Amino acid sequence: MTIAAPHRFSASRRIDVSQLIVWTIGGVLLTIVFIGSVLTLRAGHYTAAQWRDFIVFGIAQGAIYALIALGYTMVYGVLRMINFAHGEVFMSGAMTTFFLADYLNRSGFLKSHPWVSLVTMLLFSGLVSMTVAVLVERIAYRPLRGAPRLVPLITAVGASFFLQYTFRGLFGSGVRAYPPIPVLQGKLWFFQKTQVAVFVGVLITLALLVLFLQRTRAGLAIRAVAEDREAAALMGIDVDRAIVTTFAVGGFMAGIAGVLYALVFVQVQFFMGFLPGIKAFTAAVLGGIGNLPGAALGGLVLGVIESVGPSLFFDGYGIRAAHQLKDVIAFTILVLILIFRPTGLLGERLGGEDRV
Amino acid sequence: MTLTAWRRALFIGFLAGIAGWHLSLAGLVPAFAQRRLIGEAVTFSSALLLALIVIAAHATARRYSGVLPRFTFGVVSALVTGIMFFVLALVVTAFNLRQILLNATPELARTLTFGGGADPDGFLRVLVIAVVAAGVTSAVGALPPPWGRILVFASLTTLLVGLLRDVLAPVLPGVLTGFLYGSAGLSYSGAVVVLVASVLLFALRATASGRTATRAVATAVPPPLRRPLVRTIALLLLLSIPLWAGLFLSNVADFVGFYILMGLGLNLVLGFAGLLDLGYVAFFAVGAYTMAVLTSPEIAVGGYILDFWLALPIAVVVTVGAGLLVGLPVLRMRGDYLAIATLGFGEIVRLLVLSDWLKPHLGGAQGITQIGRPHLGSLRLDSPQEFYFLILLGCLLAWFLSVRLRDSRLGRAWFAIREDEHVAQAMGINRVTAKLTAFAIGASFGGLSGALFASLVGSVVPASFSLLVSINVVALLVLGGMGSLPGVLVGALALVGIPELLREFQEYRLLVYGMVLIAMMLLRPAGLLPERIHRVELEEAVEESREATPAELATGQD
Numbered sequence: 001m002t003i004a005a006p007h008r009f010s011a012s013r014r015i016d017v018s019q020l021i022v023w024t025i026g027g028v029l030l031t032i033v034f035i036g037s038v039l040t041l042r043a044g045h046y047t048a049a050q051w052r053d054f055i056v057f058g059i060a061q062g063a064i065y066a067l068i069a070l071g072y073t074m075v076y077g078v079l080r081m082i083n084f085a086h087g088e089v090f091m092s093g094a095m096t097t098f099f100l101a102d103y104l105n106r107s108g109f110l111k112s113h114p115w116v117s118l119v120t121m122l123l124f125s126g127l128v129s130m131t132v133a134v135l136v137e138r139i140a141y142r143p144l145r146g147a148p149r150l151v152p153l154i155t156a157v158g159a160s161f162f163l164q165y166t167f168r169g170l171f172g173s174g175v176r177a178y179p180p181i182p183v184l185q186g187k188l189w190f191f192q193k194t195q196v197a198v199f200v201g202v203l204i205t206l207a208l209l210v211l212f213l214q215r216t217r218a219g220l221a222i223r224a225v226a227e228d229r230e231a232a233a234l235m236g237i238d239v240d241r242a243i244v245t246t247f248a249v250g251g252f253m254a255g256i257a258g259v260l261y262a263l264v265f266v267q268v269q270f271f272m273g274f275l276p277g278i279k280a281f282t283a284a285v286l287g288g289i290g291n292l293p294g295a296a297l298g299g300l301v302l303g304v305i306e307s308v309g310p311s312l313f314f315d316g317y318g319i320r321a322a323h324q325l326k327d328v329i330a331f332t333i334l335v336l337i338l339i340f341r342p343t344g345l346l347g348e349r350l351g352g353e354d355r356v
Numbered sequence: 357m358t359l360t361a362w363r364r365a366l367f368i369g370f371l372a373g374i375a376g377w378h379l380s381l382a383g384l385v386p387a388f389a390q391r392r393l394i395g396e397a398v399t400f401s402s403a404l405l406l407a408l409i410v411i412a413a414h415a416t417a418r419r420y421s422g423v424l425p426r427f428t429f430g431v432v433s434a435l436v437t438g439i440m441f442f443v444l445a446l447v448v449t450a451f452n453l454r455q456i457l458l459n460a461t462p463e464l465a466r467t468l469t470f471g472g473g474a475d476p477d478g479f480l481r482v483l484v485i486a487v488v489a490a491g492v493t494s495a496v497g498a499l500p501p502p503w504g505r506i507l508v509f510a511s512l513t514t515l516l517v518g519l520l521r522d523v524l525a526p527v528l529p530g531v532l533t534g535f536l537y538g539s540a541g542l543s544y545s546g547a548v549v550v551l552v553a554s555v556l557l558f559a560l561r562a563t564a565s566g567r568t569a570t571r572a573v574a575t576a577v578p579p580p581l582r583r584p585l586v587r588t589i590a591l592l593l594l595l596s597i598p599l600w601a602g603l604f605l606s607n608v609a610d611f612v613g614f615y616i617l618m619g620l621g622l623n624l625v626l627g628f629a630g631l632l633d634l635g636y637v638a639f640f641a642v643g644a645y646t647m648a649v650l651t652s653p654e655i656a657v658g659g660y661i662l663d664f665w666l667a668l669p670i671a672v673v674v675t676v677g678a679g680l681l682v683g684l685p686v687l688r689m690r691g692d693y694l695a696i697a698t699l700g701f702g703e704i705v706r707l708l709v710l711s712d713w714l715k716p717h718l719g720g721a722q723g724i725t726q727i728g729r730p731h732l733g734s735l736r737l738d739s740p741q742e743f744y745f746l747i748l749l750g751c752l753l754a755w756f757l758s759v760r761l762r763d764s765r766l767g768r769a770w771f772a773i774r775e776d777e778h779v780a781q782a783m784g785i786n787r788v789t790a791k792l793t794a795f796a797i798g799a800s801f802g803g804l805s806g807a808l809f810a811s812l813v814g815s816v817v818p819a820s821f822s823l824l825v826s827i828n829v830v831a832l833l834v835l836g837g838m839g840s841l842p843g844v845l846v847g848a849l850a851l852v853g854i855p856e857l858l859r860e861f862q863e864y865r866l867l868v869y870g871m872v873l874i875a876m877m878l879l880r881p882a883g884l885l886p887e888r889i890h891r892v893e894l895e896e897a898v899e900e901s902r903e904a905t906p907a908e909l910a911t912g913q914d
Contacts, residue, residue: 018788022685082692099456140874149691150632151877154834157634157695158873161827165867169382172458274823278703281696314713324711331700331707338697339685 026340029332036313045315052190054308060195060264062303063202067257068280069287069295070209071133071250077226077290078246081149084156085136087277088163089251093129094258094268095167097121098176101262105179114183122201126255132163133251134244142240160277168270175269178262198260205256206296209249213292218245226290275327279306282334288344297346306330361429365416369433372412373440376405380444380468382867386459387860389467392541393518401467403515405441406489412437413490417497426498430490438486441468442479449474502562510554517550518542523857527600594748598741606740608856610812613747614805615852618829619836619844620754621801626830627839627887628767629794630774632695634826635682635702639799641821642678643806645709645718646671648816651728655717664730668807675803676796683795687788690777702826710818723817727810743812750808754801758841761797770794774839824866828852831869834876837883846885 040046068090075083083089101121104110110117140155184193213219221242224232233239261276262268283302287294309329319325337344379385388400417430445465447453453460465474470485472478496504517524518541525533536546560566577585598606622636649655650667662670686697709718718724729738730746737743761767769790772780781787810816832851836843851872855865876883 018684018687018792025685082696084695140878143878147877147881150630151881153632153692153695154830155874155877157827157830158870158877160870161866162870162874165864165870166378166382169384169459169864169867170457278696278699319713325707325713328704328707328711331704335685335697335700335704338689338693338700342689342693 022339026336029336033313036315036317039317040312040315043315046311049190051308054311055304056191056195058304058307059300060192060198060303061307062283062300063199064257064261064264064299065276065280065283065303066296066299067202067205067253067260068276069283069299070206070292071254072281072284073287073289073292073295074222074226074246074250076284078222078229078243079141079145081141081152082156082281083133083136083141083247083250084153085140085159085163086133086250086254087273087275087280088160088167089129089133089136089273090254090258090261090276090280091268091270091273092132092163092167092258093125093255094262094272095171095176095270096128097125097255097259098178098262098268100124101178102176110179111182114181118181118197122256122259125259126252129255129258130248130251133247133254136163137244137247142243164270164273171270173270175267177267180266181263184263194263198264201256201260205253209253209292212249218242222246222249278334279330282330282337285337285342286333286344288346291344291346294344294346298344301345302330302333305333361425362432364419365429365432366436368416369412369436370440372408372415372433372437373443376408376437376441376468377444379404379408380464381457381459382864383459384864384867385467386461386464387864389463391519391858391860392538393515394542394547395538395544398515398518398541399467400519402470405468405470406485409434409437409486409489410493413493414497417490417494423494423498426494427491430494431487434486434490434493435483438482442474442482445469445474445478502559506555506558506562509558510551513554513558514542514547514551518547520857523605526602527605595745598744601741603740606744608853610740610744610747611856612848612853613744613751614809615829615832615848616751616844617747617754617805617808618802618825619832619848620751620758620841621798621805622829623758623798623833623839623841623844624761624770624801625794625798626833628762628774629770629791631791631794632691632830633682633698633795633798634695634823634830635698635700635705636798636802636829637821637823637825638682638698638702638705639675639678639802640806640809640825641705641709642799643671643675643803644810644816644821645724645806646674646803647807647810648724648727649718651811652724652726654719654724654726661728664728664811667728668730668804671807672800672803675799675806678803679796679799680792682799683792687791699823699826702823706818706821706823709821719816721818723815725815727814727816729811729814740812743808747808747812750804754804755841757797762841766790766793827866827869831872833883835872835884837886840883840885840887843883843885843887847883 068086071086071089072083075081075086101110101117104117104121136159140159141152144152144155181194184197186193188196213223221232221237222245224235224237225239225242225246229239232242257276258268261272279302280299283298284295285298286302287296287298289295306326306329310323310326313329314325376385385401385404388404391400392398393400393403412433413430416433417426420426420429445468448460448468449462449465465478466472469478470481472481496507498504499507517536521537521541525537528536536542536550538546542550560570574582597609601609618636618640621639622633625631625633625636647664647667650662650670651664653661682698682701686694689697708714710721712720714720729736731737737746769780769785772783772785773787773790777787780790809820813820828851832847833844834847835851836845836847851865851869855861855868861868
């Protein structure tokens, strides 16, 4: 004890130095952002209506991130692993549904029954993504459940690229544009109708998710496994099945998010899953990974920051084409959250020292 | 019992068929349909499809010891796979799916049926080939131990020699080329010769009498001379590459060299210290851009243009700084979080370089051109052949450092951290220093690679520094075996060298990387040439997980 103490002391002091540097960098970044915001607001290049539009757009985008983030968070909750291929699960639904949407559009059904078409598209996309997610779990994750942490992480990266380039091979590398949905054109008060539809869609999906988790036996099993896998298994819960259900539900929501994303951004492509995937992960961590309301909140916060941030933070410095730095902001938030508050805004519900 | 056996045979055949569907529709099979390996008959695609049939037959047959069940079940699996191919051929011919599935063409139907088509002729071909393949597979599987393996390796070598025709033909002496190769791929007689030669070669290594023979040759050299002799020969071979290889091959060799350097660098971080860095490309980019900014007249910091030899050490030092900068904040992270955070760093670097904001300093999307080339006295090194020596020197240096580090106190500290960080810390290892040095030294190799890359290519553009480079390096480490130095060589040759040589392959390389990452982790987590300690650890862990009961599995969280 007497021998160990000075060692520990000196080691922790050295960590303090490195921590000091990290905190300084964080402080500098925060100052830059703050000064930039003040400068921008004082310069007054943007009208209040423009800021409002930024925020509305950010909320719609953030709602989509939230849906994807829930998939990350749920999988993390039950398996303590990050499903790196989740962004590709999202992409697979959106890409495949393009062909359904295209067919509905050309047959005229989309025009005559827009709501039926939309619901069909959402369900179809959800089912495709669900299948992909379950397959990934079965092939790439389940056989390695007892292996060292690095192993499933590497297969996850592999699965991600495998899926991306499979879809590229199947459907080509070109950008496809979803057909416009007639009833969603134009504005409702000062919102774009698509944005309203996205928001409503996300709310309904979230409500269904909460009902599923709280009111069904499968939901109960998932919550039990997330709480304590060992105890759940002892209580007769089929852990494998609960895990598959988690992947299925997460995948289904990612598929719905895929169609909603296509409503807002119109274009889909094999590579489209990467950025939303990373951002949804950021959202999940931002809210506190493993924490469902946290994922939803994190998505919204990230969406708004990303939408407002480039103009607000950088315009004041006179930086050219600040919108190009949108993703830099998202990635910086990601890194900063991981460094300074890995438990997120709302705290990690399923804490564990093994992760940080 | 028999029912499950039948069902297993059917299921394995079905899986192999699905794999065939995937490879066909995702484009790998159609892309290689014209690449002939042996004569007119064997193309890369038919070899690929045949391999699936053989794998199905073998996977089914290997569970049984009797001749009859081996053959029967093998044939059943192979037939199912073959029929699946034929079904896809039928579907592709009967429906026009090309609006959706890019590769669902009539040509695909011909490839899938080994040159037949979606008709009785094609069906017959598929059936006959499946039965023959399954028969041969079960026969080879029944051979005494080393011979089955020898035959498989020899056949693969023959196919590889056929595949690399365009590379080998200009290099080999004219007579040999004329004999071995046809207009594309090996000629039939050439194939037989290569097959026999490789059987003999592998037999020399694998059989007892072969090993005695090799040992007899080896003992002719006195022991103290053996190592230097082998090294000298290897070095001479490496040095001679630019002399016999043409411009194209030297270029490929250079690129393999860049990836070996990066692989050795990431190996320190991922292989030795067990820290998955998905943003390794950032260091490559920092090295390349430092070289570009310092030596290109387009940017000319403060009006100065530095010489290559001056810029090179600066680039390396700057990358070490970048390594520390990335390493400091992520010190306390591990596993998933570390991977994502480093990926974030990599993307931040790329996005910043790409932005218009930094365009005056870093060139934006157009990048920087006219990067300086090295001079040796009055000699300007600017062809890939001359550059090769520089890269070779860098690789040798990195290799030497890696070996020394591996066997040093620091290396042991890294291994300890990789195995268990808490225990390592409890044993008195300074986690901060160990991790930071891993990041810094690992980064410097990447920076060196980047600086040389920038100088050789003469220009840098942000597109060369995408996430794919990082994934490439991770994949080559995983293939070769994380922590294993020869593994880096093998990985780089297989995952960078071969794709560079096969131009049809470029589009599908990431598809294959994805498969490699998953398949290696499932089948051989320690890699092709495993590092000893790591192999023991990984295989034990996977074995344990396989043997564990479901209840134990359910509880095993780590």
